[in-house]
Structures are given as C-alpha cells and as structure tokens.
Amino acid sequence: MTRSSAPGKVYLFGEHAVVYGEPAVPCAIERRARVGVERRSDATLRVHSDELSLDGFTVEYSGSTAGTPDIDADESLVNAAMGYVDEAIAQVREVAGETDAGFDVTIESDIPLGAGLGSSAAVVVAAIDAATRALGVELEPAELAERAYRTELAVQDGQASRADTFCSATGGAVRVEGDDCRSIEAPDLPFVIGFDGGAGDTGALVSGVRSLRDEYDFAADTIGSIGDLVRRGETVLEAGELDELGDLMDFNHGLLAALGVSSRSLDNMVWAARTAGAHGAKLTGAGGGGCIVALDPTPETETALRYLPGCESVFRAELAEDGVRRLE
Ligand code: PMV
Secondary structure, three states, X not given: OEEXXXXXXXXXXXXXXXXXXXXXXXXXXXXXXXXXXXXXXXXXXXXXXXXXXXXXXXXXXXXOOOOOOOOOOOHHHHHHHHHHHHHHHXXXXXXXXXXXXXXXXXXXXXXXXXXXXXXXXXXXXXHHHHHHHHOOOOOOHHXXXXXXXXXXXXXOOOOOOOHHHHHHHHOOEEEEEOOEEEEEOOOOOOEEEEEXXXXXXXXXXXXXXXXXXXXXXXXXXXXXXXHHHHHHHHHHHHHOOHHHHHHHHHHHHHHHHHOOOOOHHHHHHHHHHHHOOOOEEEEOOOOOOOEEEEEOOOOHHHHHHHOOOOOOEEEEEOEOOOOOEXXX
C-alpha cells in the first residue's frame, strides 16, 4: 500500500480573474485529502471512501463513474469526485507507461466537496502521487502538479487554471499567472473559514463570468482590477500587514460579487466576519455557495459565524507548509 496526502487551499486573492491570465495567490491549508492505493492483479479501478466531506458520508463505489453510490450527499458531487479519480488514474497509467494497471483506491478527506477549498485538486494530487509510487515511479512536485492540472483540465472541459493543483502539490502560498507558478513567502495568516454547507458549480460560474466579460466592458475592467489588486496584495503579504491585506480581501469580494459569483449566504458570512472585527473577508474559490475566508487572530469571527444562521460550520485553518506528503 502506498498512501499520500495533499492539502486544500483558500484563495487569498484572484480567483476567476486567474482564468484570464491575471495573477492569483492561493494558500495551502492544513485540511487534507489522504489517498491510499494498492495495485490490483487485474485492470479494474475500485474506489472506497468513508469520508469525503466535513460531515462525513460513506460511499462504496467500484468501477468508473457509472456506479450508484449509497451516500448522504449530493450524488452529482460524488460522481464529480469519482470522475477526478478516474482521470487521475488515466494520467498515472500514461506517465508510468502501464496502460492496464488496476488499483484499489481509498480516499479520506476533511475538505468539503465543491466548496472552494480545492477538494478535487487535493484528491487528484494525492491519488496521482500514491498511484505512481505504487508503480515504482516517483514524480517531482512540478511534474505531479502538471499531471494534476491535466486531470482537472480533462474533467472540467478545458476550463481550469493551474492554481489549485500547483498549490496542493507544493504547499505554502503560491503565485500563479498563466503557466507561471511559483512559491512565495507568507507569514502564517489567521484564517477563519465559514462554510454554508453548500457548493457552487465551478463550470457554470466560470462560464457566467465569461459571458459577462464578453457582453460588458465593465466586467472585463473588473477582471483587470482584480489583477491590479493581486499585484498590490503580493507586496502587502510579504510585509505581513494584516490590516491592508484585509482591506484588499474586502475589495476582492466586492469585485467578485460584481461579477455575479457571490450568494446571499456567502455575503452574510462575509458581513458577519467584518462586523465581528475581522481584518477582511471574502468568498474563496468559484463561489455560488461554499466557503468564505476571513482574517482574524481573535476568537470573535469564529464566534459570530458559529451563531450565524446559514453558516453550517466554522474552523480555523493554518497555512500548510508542505504540499504532498508521502505517508506510506
Ligand atoms: O472553487 P474552486 O476551488 O474549484 O476554485 C475555482 C477557481 C476559479 O478561478 C474560479 C477557476 C480556476 O480554475 O481557477
């Protein structure tokens, strides 16, 4: 058995605009997906998972995405997760030159699915790392990130940036601009994450922003403004100035809302965090529902979110210094 883990992430700045070549700064967080892999003697892929979301549910699943998992979670989300595993294994077979390798795959994750915390990237990175090692191949982080990116690209119909997968493979804070991905220095930020229990449809949200951008110059300008804000944010991050970082997160949330990707529950959580005295707060990831990230070293934001109707869970998350970890 080989086993690897990989972290989820929050976007400090820049989601959506990154799709159009603007820079983005995601940060890996200590919420991980763990994937165990055993090679089979036949070419079948069997996936088992007891826990794919914060609440936990059980899925007994085998074969490709055609199975009907018996689970207490949105079936489309689980099918999507399994689609990522199928494609990740296709990448592994290609990279190892073993087209008929079969595997038993076990997934555990404490990252909510489809909620803007990079659950799919974490599962894909950990799965590719564990499965390639099961075939005796060790990928460097850059190649692992590349294979994970190709997986997302294939599953998401060609609409994916390198941000999630690179961040999950390498850990820490990263800067992504087009094909240029690099690690950057960042202090351990006091992240508080609020989760509304929901999920957004990344593909539909990305397409929605694309239509707005095609139709209105203001939307194209908004995307450019997010890029300007990220460039400013990078220098502020290096200096560790929480007040200004928070202000920029607030701006970023406003610009994302203008692009139509926020929601009432995300806005409510953002405002609860701000009212509680957070340095700043914004949605993270594709939006539509899911998670917000706030900066607050005090317990106030956590308390406010815990009592906010519509916020299903709240937790602190530390910056994950490591990306992929080889557990067995
Ligand atoms: O919600 P997530 O974690 O899948 O993030 C999506 C981020 C987008 O910028 C909207 C799309 C992308 O591929 O970068």
